[in-house]
């Protein structure tokens with residue numbers, strides 16, 4: 527059958543972002559969709575944040591940041607996002623890869639802004655909390671960010687890793 531991969535729902539043009547917008551990716555929707563069946567998730571919607579919603583952002587230690595509200599500073603969705611990432615990793619046991627939306631406090635794979643007490647982002651940034659949980663639970667799963675897939679070398683490498691993973695899964 528078709529190989530399934532997970533994807534941040536906003537990359538498929540679904541209007542799920544905090545501002546009601548999306549981040550439609552031509553590459554995902556027109557090219558990669560020919561090779562793979564997408565399973566689309568929006569972690570922020572899934573944990574009960576509506577659309578539109580006040581944005582959240584990462585704060586604190588870049589190695590283990592927390593995800594908190596910007597408008598409502600009391601809002602802390604760190605545990606909810608991590609738990610949802612853990613659940614998704616188990617539930618989507620048959621996915622063979624995942625495409626994440628870059629820079630998101632939930633879905634970003636790397637260099638997501640992590641704000642410090644002085645209001646400035648920490649050097650180097652961190653990882654979104656859904657992505658962190660998914661990658662912790664499924665350390666062998668091929669994962670990439672949409673932005674990096676515009677690089678043909680990284681893209682080919684990612685696609686190869688997905689096929690290798692799919693083969694390996696079928697052998698288990």
Ligand code: SF4
Nearest residue numbers: 535536568627630633
């Ligand atoms: Fe939802 Fe992730 Fe896209 Fe944000 S980046 S809108 S949490 S799918």
